[in-house]
Amino acid sequence: MTEHTTQRVVLPIQGMHCAACVTRLEKVLGKVAGVTQANVNLATEKAQIESDSPLPVADLIAVVDKAGFSVPQRVITLQIKGMHCAACVTRLEKVLRREPGVISAVVNLATEKARIQAVADVADGQLLQAISRAGYEGVLPDNNSIITAEQDKNKRDTDRDWLIAGALCTAPLLLPMLAGLWGAQFQLPEFWQWLLASIVQFGLGWRFYRGAWAAVRVGSSNMDVLVALGTTAAYGLSLYQWLFQAHHAHLYFESSATVITLVWFGKWLEQRAKRQTSEAIRALQALRPEQAWVERDGQAQWLALALLQLGDRVRVRAGERIPVDGVIVDGASHLDESLLTGESLPVSKQAGDSVSTGAMNGEGLLWLKTTALGENTLLARIIARVEQAQMAKPPIQQKVDQISAVFVPIVLVLALLTVTGWYLFTGLGEPALIHAVSVLVIACPCALGLATPAAIMAGTGTAARHGILIRDAEVLEKAEKVNMVVFDKTGTLTQGHPALCAQQAVGISEQQALLLAAALQQGSAHPLGVALQNAAQQQALDLPTLSEVSTTAGIGVQGQWQNVTYALVGGQGLVQRQLTPESTLQAGVELQYQQGRTVSWLIAGEQVVAWFAFQDPPKAEAAAAIKTLQQQGIKVALLSGDHQQSVQQMADLLGIDEMAAQVLPEQKAEAIVRWRKQGFVVAMVGDGINDAPALAESDLGIAMGSGTDVAMASAAMTLMRNDPRAVADALVIARLTSRKIRQNLFWAFIYNVVALPLAVFGFLDPMLAGAAMAFSSVSVVTNALWLTRWQPKWAIGKAVL
Template identity: 35%
Template sequence: MTTTTPPLVGERLELDIGGMTCSACANAIERKLGKLDGVTASVNFATERATVSGLGPGDASTAIAQVERAGYTAAVHTPGDDAWSARAAETRTTTLRRRLTVAALLTIPLCDVTIILALVPAWRFPGWQALCVLLAVPIVTWAAWPFHRATLRGLRHRSTSMDTLVSLGAVVSFGWALWTLFVDPATTPGYWLGFGTTPAGADSIYLDVAAGMVTFQLAGRYFESRSRRRAADVLEAIGDLGVTEAQVLADGEERTTPLGAVRVGDHVVVRPGGRVPVDGTVTDGAASVDTSAMTGESVPVDTAAGDRVIGGTLVQGGRLVIRADAVGTRTRLAQMAAVADDAQRRKAAVQRTVDRVTSVFVPVVIGVAVVVAAGWLIGGAPVGTAIANGVAVLIIACPCALGLATPTALMVGVGRGGQLGVLIKGPDALEASGRVDTVVFDKTGTLTTGRMTLTAIDTFSTDADTALATAGALEAASEHPIATAVTAAAGGRFGTPGPVEDFVAHAGLGASGSVGGRRCVIGRRALLEDTGVVVAARVAAVVAEREASGATVVLLAVDGAVAAVLTVQDTLRPGAVEAVTQLRALGLRTVLLSGDSETTAAAVGAEVGVDEVIARVLPDEKAGHVERMQADGHHVAMVGDGVNDSAALATATLGIAVVQGTDIAMKAADVIIVREDLRAVVDAVQLSRRTLRTIRVNLVWAFGYNIAAIPLAAAGLLNPLIAAAAMALSSTLVVSNSLRLRSYGRS
């Protein structure tokens, strides 16, 4: 295979791997790459991709050569381009289908001939045994070649895989058949090639076993390959939402432009039926926008000038002109794809344990099969019986299902979450969600929309216009939602805010500075009191009255005296009440963590129905509260949106960030919610739990199947042909069980 090695960016390299047939192959490649100095590697059998860390610039060719020395092919993965892996998967499926068809067409008459001639000796004709051999040869050679090739490759590199078991079983069964036929033929009149002793006194030489086993194995691999491809399609559906070109409006004319050439500030046109190529703001037109593929919301959103839209959504019934605010990798769609792609590469802790088990399982099974065959021979059993039982152990023990149990469920679960507007960063997030018993919500921007508006100004030593102008000037330098509301109100009335001197931002409390030569402070009561401002009883009464309604208030002091109380009102995020109700129904404790006063926080807490409200929490104190809950034995999920939540998100057992939040918050989180509806948090918890439950069921089945079946095969109670069919069915059941996650419905 010819590979092109692009410059390596950073220390992490992704490789598309070709030639893997089971999880043991992935383990072998990991070990081979791990022999490079300072290199660690993780190979995902389900996605056929390797992530290599610790390489230096330009060392991609070294990693590829190491993979090829292990007997596999590799190519540097191009982010966002799954064409190579798609072609490889399609080629593999087509090849398996072709081999399966030939094997099945030859196995059916082979088995028919042996059964009929076994039951009706009078119908036997000269050379009928040779005919059966001729029918079996293409099956155990050409059709079974993928298993033999993998086995030979493993022998060259002193490693084994599931394919080793299949190949050995086919070779031993066929070899014993030839030995019995040509070297030591039976002289009993009832001699035949078939399934065992018959009324005619026949003996078995297992040509049917060799052919049937290969056919069943090919069938299992074929359906497994198709199912794995369907699982990968769930993730790739996110990438399919993107477009490659945009209609850019310039000088009154529309030009078709490659998406990579679109820049922030450009205006793009999207007609009915088209997908929005960028994240931006509508400047002209009106239409319904279907956001279901991006956010999971089933009802189209009516959109007009001034509204924001996100890339990947579908425009219906109207023409929109959109100013690009985010392009390329900065768009939400690109970030979703990156998170989903990263998630499918990472391995769960349970999968790492499974990998260690399968790395030693195959050689142990081969040893057990040899011991079983020898034991039967020593016990006086016929050679054919001993070989049959040894072959049955080889086939039934194939741990393919074990290797697929975790990655397929993770891949489908992460992909389904992406379709529902829930980005799960990796298996560790899924595992953490299964332990969570407490959900902590930030208030502003999380339980509420964070889009506050100024609703009232109560003045004491100045007029409302002067108070608003002063407050607007002070808050202009802040990005807090309260500051944004005050600044917007001031800007709407007075335009550009006035200059501020000696500006100081007090984290979580407010701001101070000089406006028009007068010393001003705006923020919480605590900030004013810390700066020596006395809050009179009549001011406190107004504050209490406003906060009792659930509003948020800030105090403005000018030259050491309270000048005004400004009231801002926020609205609950859609689905907030339902989300809290459903989380409590799941047995989770809910907590509201807010920097607002006790009165305001309690009013919001009562409205949404949380179990506990913790108020007046400074940004740097949020992580401390999470730590205290964890010290009390709770597993905490923190839901937040801003920079002030990032430490708490990173501290919590599970961090959940809403996508409207800051980049820092989203980087600190384990799960990102891209839906406006807060019920997506419930989806995140429920989907994670269901995915974990699916993984556990898969592992129980895979382990239980092997544990129960190997003793049966060793005891001679399992025909090798039945063992082959059962093993193939086992892998198919595991993948099919994982695919059930695709039907998970949104809340």
């Protein structure tokens, strides 16, 4: 009789208010396939689900969400110690995903971190214990997981010292072989061979034994198992021959010692290269000052950033970094924002301008009002975006993980077949064992584990250094297929600072019309609203306060004044309201449209009383941006809610051959769908709230960093430089990174495809196998590091690639 083990999952629930909520949730959870019982407790706000088989937590959360409730979640990032290869990554991910309450777990060999998404009440200790049971060590960020520069240097110095010691012990063992190349006969005494080899085997090689034992103890296998088995076999064979065989042709102490030294050397080079791939994150983290000069209650004092509050008045002297996100309330200067935006030239800042943490103040003294702190600063969000991208795995990596999971066991079986086959065909145990050692050593899966994360770290880090933020690794594969880029017009291809250039009114004076239009836009950050406010300010108009003001995205704004409802709308607003302007107004507007200007209409009640025309010239870089994309074989389109003639004139001016005008926000998304159905892989570039649906609908959403948080959240890429030429640069670095991933995976696989048969058939001795194994890991990381040399085409006005 088969005994079933009950699986139990406990989920915290938000949104329950009464017994009816409990009943409904228990009912929908009970219908999930495999669930035997579901109990929901209103007092503790938890649901306990039991089943006969494991249930994915993500599926249960989806059911809870569909029922109208929610499961609070959290993301935990842990530093992992003791990983050495792709097999370690695969095992650790499996162990973490099996933990109750864990939704997903991604482990990165290059960063040596695990990113775990779990329900909110999963304890850190639970995860750390699971990692420990798997044979590794997890460290929380709060527990000094961020290694200081001094600690990092000490570790590198220790590794270097061990490497030098191993090389000094190995060199004498290689002297007889080197002497034989010159026809000389030299043999190191056997005792000294054993002593030197033992120092390397159990000193330098101790890390491999420790890692192998941790893996074997939990029923797993990894690179350490292969190295420990192979070198121990060579060392043990030599020891046996020395002690028990009076007549032996050769001892293999030099093979075991050389393999360990070469593998250690490869890991040392690999660590150095991995440090370079994560240089971008460290450079960004170094931008955050630890203290700020704050003025409180008339007194100035140095305070740790953790003690600062929103609204604090902060002083920044010349040559200091900006410690907070804020608004300049006094002073003027030039700021170096190159590490944040990729813009090499200093940016002029004055009172009223926003500044970001990490920017370097130039020549002036600035006083700031703090608007964002800690994780809410732009710098913190950039770091989080880069770390998220570097932790993510592209779809191709999932196949690699499946291979890595069975790779080491297959190699162990292959080594067993090698020693058995050679012994059966030759009757000699010594060469059979040595060939099996070569198989074990050559087949290290380090290169497989590093191929993808090393390229992603280098590529996304380099992109971030030049103001291009990539959301996740899947974006890289999408960017490579893009063959159409759709630009929003206002603020993306245009300067985004239109000015009021003409107006006309009927029934009221033009000044009265401007007064009402500017009043409707009071407090608005919309470019056209700002233009109206500036025009009213220039005429010293005293704006009234309207009541019941409401805004409809893509349509306009309306409010009441003196019992009359006024509305300021675009062309689509007139269509929706089914209003027709008087002929005199219509004639004036036609002239504005012919000049490519944008028009807004003022409505009083149900009557159109005025229009306002705005001129927003294209950015100086816009034409070059379009031409560069077209030279890459990418079709360019223009998408805007403006009038047909205005959009057409802009398209003609910039050389764009396809466009869609007078479209509402939801219609922008429909236009993207239409182009996708025509077979295009579409990237959408926008910067406003009304662009968010189109950004989300496109294959690849690209937000300009000067835009809204909504646009940035909807986009797969964010360009911190407000320069449309950066779109072409972003696609180039994404393609290069994707290409490096494929190159690395190709070489990692081809290396084993070629090397393993050579080792099986006796064409590689253990020393050559060790050197080749070390070279394979270093080569994929070095190949990835080529990405760090990339420069955007439009950086400082010259092309590098």
